[in-house]
Amino acid sequence: MFDSSRPGELVESGPPRITLRNAFAHPYDSAIAAARTCYAPRLITPEEITDKQRLNIGAATFYSGHHTVYQHAHFEFGLENVSRQFVWSFLHAHPFYNSEQQSQRYVRLDRAQAYVPPVSLFFDEKSKELYESAIACAWNYYRELSALLVGDAREILNDIWHVSPMSHPKRLQKIERSAEKRAIEIARYVLPVAAFTTMVHTLSGIVLHRLWRMCSASDTPSEARAVVGAMVDEVKKTDPQFFERFGTQPLEELPEWKNSQPSVSAGESFACEFDSKLNGKTSRLVDYSPNALRVVAESYRAVAGVTASQCSDADALDRLLNPGRNLYRLETLNVGVHAPMMRALQHANYTFAKKISHTADSQDQRHRMVPGSRPLLTLADTRDPDYITPMLLAANPRAKETYDRAMHDAWSAKNQLLDRGVPLEIALYVLPNAKAIRLYESGSLLHLLHKWTMRTCFNAQEEIFQASLDEIAQLREVHPDLARYIGPPCHLRAGNTTPICTEGSHFCGVKVWLDFPNTPRRI
Secondary structure, X not given: OOOOXXXXXOOEOOOOEEEEEEEOOOHXXXXXXXXXXXXXXXXXXXXXXXXXXXXXXXXXXXXXXXXXXXXXXXXXXXXXXXXXXXXXXXXXXXXXXXXXXXXXXOOXXXXXXXXXXXXXXXXXXXXXXXXXXXXXXXXXXXXXXXXXXXXXHHHHHHHHOOOOOOOOHHHHHHHHHHXXXXXXXXXXXXXXXXXXXXXXXXXXXXXXXXXXXXXXXXXXXXXXXXXXXXXXXXXXXXXXXXXXXXOOOOOOOOHHHHOOOOOHHHHHHHHHHHHHHHOOOOEEEEEEOOOHHHHHHHHHHHHHOOOOOOOOHHHHHHHHHOOOOOHHHHOOOOOHHHOOOHHHHHHOEEEEEEEEEHHHHHHHOOOOOOOEEOOOHHHOOOOOOOEOOOHHHHOXXXXXXXXXXXXXXXXXXXXXXXXXXXXXHHHHHHOEOOEEEEEEEEXXXXXXXXXXXXXXXXXXXXXXXXXXXXXXXXXXXHOOOOOOOOOOHHHXXXXXXXXXXXXXXXXXXXXXXXXXXXXXXXX
16 A cells, blocks of 8 residues: 655645747748649738638638648647657657657756646545655655666676776766766656746647647646646737637547446456466567559569569568668668659558557657557556566666566556546656556558668667567567668667767667677666
């Protein structure tokens, strides 16, 4: 049982802070001008738009679904005091945005700062005390684990970099900083998903309309309505017409909840059934294009204008995948969708079932061209602790015992809140970053190649790294000819270009390219 009477620090909370950092000067008139340009012999400017055009063209385009004209205007927001749960469940759950978000992997979070809902709306004072105590307790575990793990991280890094007490002080200082970062990277698994984050978030006008319409379509409908509502209000200050002319309102009834009822037993059953299908893997291939080799080869020949007699399937695949023959594979700018020949790789598709932590999936979902079907946690809650354990923790008995206790306390607090009648939407906020997320993820070979290149680097997040290895190994089983030349940047670049490692001063210290994928990752 979670002990809510344990002493803890004050949890810092507050309303979301939303600022509009940059915006179009005349977003609504720019949209109408773009619409007029489609049927004009010249380019129409926003200054030419009349009231009649604002009324007629605005209604004609918006209500008929011709929304591309509202996509030109972009809005750059600064978001503060928003929860990680809200960002994962709603703000980053679609592909049409750009975010630069504060990193929990590399930024030490010394103060307990988290989302605390209004008492009058969701719970009484006693439940609020329980909620805040759970958050403060999680932060205490975070500090404890940070201290417990730094020695293990230092020892591993010293061995990788061949560092001894006699090494240069600057070298020792660099290892110490790296060890501290590795320790907080793992310790963050105990932090609650209620934890605040800060970001720069940019999106188009039509996407903001859609977010406002769909703000209840997540595990965080109350927070989403507050945050997106504030974003809409900021845009109205710049140009009231952009929203007020159409009166878009949030949907109140959503099919996901109409067709399902939250049930702990259902959540437990789903988790058990899903895990049995993984067969011990982090990520399991469940579907793929059976004729991928032939279709990709034929697609390449269509681009190059050559026949099968001039370019065999094997040669076409080698031209596409071999970094010694295809310099696009060595680009760090990710130009695949712009390169005519690389677009042939879009016709091979793969679907994976995978299980990773909430914190890992928050990074994984940023690969927006490999979309996933992620759970609504309010429909898949479990009474028992359900979490992922990183390998650095698993290797330290004392840290592991502390970590397991932190997991037990988090779930106990969540269950106590539910037993007191707190809505599941709110109780879920006290769950840790370690919470297991089960999802299905699909992508074309083109976009999976980019993801696998980035995420098989030893600097990649541990769970996504392991999932990528699982996925590549299974691709090798079904399509070995397509699985050639897949690995981290250093694996592709060795013997083809310099520098071999693209990470610069962040080089992991291991010559992975000499024996990928057989080189073990230690940290």
